[in-house]
Amino acid sequence: MNLEFLSQIPLLLTIVYCVAVVAFVFLFVLFSNWLERKISAHIQDRLGPMETGGWHGWSQAIADALKLLFKEDIIPAAADNKLFRLAPYLVFVGSLAGFAVLPFGAQLIGSDLNIGMYYVIAISSLVVIGILMAGWASNNKWALYGAMRAAAQMVSYEVPVALSLLVPVIMSGTMSMQEIVHNQEGYFWNWYVFRMFPFSFVAFIIYFWASLAEVNRNPFDLPEAESELVAGYFTEYSGMRFAIFFLAEYGNMFVVSAIAATVFLGGWQAPFPFLKFIPGAVWFIGKAMSLVFVQMWLRWTLPRLRVDQLMHVCWKIFLPFSFANLMLVGLWAVLWGK
Numbered sequence: 138m139n140l141e142f143l144s145q146i147p148l149l150l151t152i153v154y155c156v157a158v159v160a161f162v163f164l165f166v167l168f169s170n171w172l173e174r175k176i177s178a179h180i181q182d183r184l185g186p187m188e189t190g191g192w193h194g195w196s197q198a199i200a201d202a203l204k205l206l207f208k209e210d211i212i213p214a215a216a217d218n219k220l221f222r223l224a225p226y227l228v229f230v231g232s233l234a235g236f237a238v239l240p241f242g243a244q245l246i247g248s249d250l251n252i253g254m255y256y257v258i259a260i261s262s263l264v265v266i267g268i269l270m271a272g273w274a275s276n277n278k279w280a281l282y283g284a285m286r287a288a289a290q291m292v293s294y295e296v297p298v299a300l301s302l303l304v305p306v307i308m309s310g311t312m313s314m315q316e317i318v319h320n321q322e323g324y325f326w327n328w329y330v331f332r333m334f335p336f337s338f339v340a341f342i343i344y345f346w347a348s349l350a351e352v353n354r355n356p357f358d359l360p361e362a363e364s365e366l367v368a369g370y371f372t373e374y375s376g377m378r379f380a381i382f383f384l385a386e387y388g389n390m391f392v393v394s395a396i397a398a399t400v401f402l403g404g405w406q407a408p409f410p411f412l413k414f415i416p417g418a419v420w421f422i423g424k425a426m427s428l429v430f431v432q433m434w435l436r437w438t439l440p441r442l443r444v445d446q447l448m449h450v451c452w453k454i455f456l457p458f459s460f461a462n463l464m465l466v467g468l469w470a471v472l473w474g475k
Contacts, residue, residue, distance in 0.1 A: 151247075154247050155247075158233065158236045158247070159233070161236075162233065162236075162384060162387075162388050162391075163384070165387065165388070165391055166383070166384050166387045166388070167198045167199065167202065168198075169387050169390070169391075169429065169433075170197075170198040170201065170387070171194060171195065171197065171198045172430070172433065173433045173436075174194060174197065174198075175193070175194065176430070176433045176434060176437060177433075177436075177437045180434070180437040180438060181437055202380070205376060205377060205379065205380040205383075206376075206377060206380070208375055208376040208377075209375065209376060210375060210376040210377065210378060211373075211375050211376070213275065213276060213277070213373050215276040216274055216275055216276050216373065217273070217274040217276070219274075220270050220273065220274035221271070221274040221275060221373075222378075223270065224267050224268070224270040224271035224274060225267070225271065225371075225374065225378045225379075225381035225382050225385070226267075226381065227263060227266060227267035227270060228263075228264050228267035228268060228271070228381070228382060228385045229267075229381050229382075229384060229385045229388070230263060230267075231260060231261060231262070231263030231264040231266075231267060231385070232264060232384075232385040232386075232388035232389045232392060233388060234260045234263070235257050235260055235261060235388075235389075235392040235396075236388075236392065237256075238250055238253040238256055238257055238314050239314065239392070239395050239396075239399065240314050240315045240318055240399060240404055240405060240421070241405065241417070241418045241421050241422070242405050242416065242417035242418045242421065243405065243417055245405075245417070245418055246314070246315055249313060249314070249315045250312075250313065250314075251311070251312060251313050252312045252313075253312055253313050253314040253315070254302055254306055254312040254313075254314065254317075254400070255312055257314075257392075257396060258295070258298070258299050258302065261295075261351070261389075261392075262295070264291070264385065264389065265287065265288055265291045265292060267385075268284050268287045268288065268291075268370050269284050269285075269287070269288050271284060271370045271371060271374070271382075272284020272285065272287075272369075272370040275370075275372065275373040275374075277372055277373050279368075279369070279372050280369065280370050280371070280372045280373055281370075282369075283368075283369025283370035283371075283372070284369075284370040286359050286369070286444065287353065287369070287370055289448075290350055290353075290357065290359060290447060291350070291351055291353075293350075293448065293451045293452065294347045294348075294350040294351055294357075294451055294455075295351065296451075296456060296459075297343055297344075297347045297451065297455035297456055297458075297459040298344055298347045298351060300343075300456075300459035300460065300462075300463050301340040301341070301343045301344035301347065301459055301462075302340075302344060302396070302400060303463055304329075304333075304336065304337055304340035304462065304463060304466050305317055305329045305337070305340075305400040305401060307463075307466055307467055307470050308320075308329055308332065308333060308337065308466070308470065309329075314399050314400070314404075317329075317399060317400050317404070318399060318403065318404030318405060318406060321403040321404065321406055322406055323406075323410065324408070324409060324410070325403065325408035325409070327403070328401065328402055328403040328406075329400060329401050329403075330401040330402055333466060333469060336462050336465050336466045336469065337401070337466070339458065339462050340401075340459075340462055340463075340466070341397065341401045343455050343458060343459055343462070344397060344401070345397055345428070345431075346455070347451070347455055348393035348394075348396075348397070349432065349435070350447070350451070351389070351393060352386060352389040352390050352393055352432075353386065354390065354432050354435070354436055355435055355436040355437075355439055355440075355441060356435070356439040356440060356441050356442045357441075357442060357447060358436075358441060359441065359442070359444060359447060390429055391425055391429060394424075394425040394427075394428035394429050394432070395421070395425040397425075398421060398424035398425045398428065399421075402424050403420075403424075404417075404420075404421055404424075405417030405418060405420050405421040406420065407420055
């Protein structure tokens with residue numbers, strides 16, 4: 138009996154980690170929803186988020202969550218019922234699966250895969266499939282336009298994202314997310330964003346801007362451009378199905394920021410050795426949240442691009458710079474080492 142119980146411990150630990158990740162995503166979304174309201178209020182002089190919902194609007198996000206929970210779930214009569222129901226869950230699973238390889242600490246990781254970088258790039262493609270499914274199944278031209286925009290945008294920007302992430306892979310010689318963090322140990326100038334300056338810094342900048350398009354944030358939020366497409370691919374969704382898309386979007390914001398923190402900013406490593414007494418998870422979440430803050434800052438500052446401008450930036454600016462930068466980093470690694 139004891140041996141049988143011991144054999145089940147890895148499964149139990151996996152279940153506990155999954156529950157903890159889901160709880161973290163829910164809490165992160167509540168906090169980020171409140172934070173984004175406050176950021177927009179400060180940047181655009183909005184009074185609502187400053188004066189409603191209790192002290193500093195702390196209860197507004199909770200009220201919104203309860204509203205979505207009890208709101209009527211409507212499915213259009215002409216929609217493809219099965220695909221319409223499945224789409225938001227597929228988008229959420231694609232977002233949640235990325236957390237499996239994020240190293241929150243030296244021992245705090247779901248699975249330290251030796252192909253962790255490859256996995257996180259591949260699994261993110263599920264989001265594109267779910268968004269296409271939502272737009273097609275809605276039987277609404279605005280939803281379909283939004284879904285097609287999302288597919289074109291996300292598939293296009295995956296290329297510069299992947300090329301930028303190859304830079305730290307070359308520098309570390311591994312695809313393991315945990316090993317990449319270990320290789321950045323020491324002072325902050327050992328972080329990969331600084332180590333092969335300026336090439337690694339260029340890779341970080343391209344990755345961060347391209348990741349904004351991956352998660353549909355301004356100035357790349359064309360798939361859900363309300364001035365043109367009502368609400369884009371989730372126009373026909375209401376209640377908790379809409380909330381699941383909302384959860385997935387904010388979850389993706391944290392995932393792309395956490396990846397940047399892992400491979401460019403030292404992950405859970407402290408900037409100075411004498412600060413190691415602070416838990417690694419605090420450094421990791423702090424770095425990721427700093428990048429999430431920048432995403433929100435940009436959303437309420439920059440105007441939305443046109444579709445042709447969006448593709449121009451990807452194929453004529455980010456892509457050639459990513460290729461050239463990757464070749465120079467490879468040449469550096471061959472001639473002078475990592």
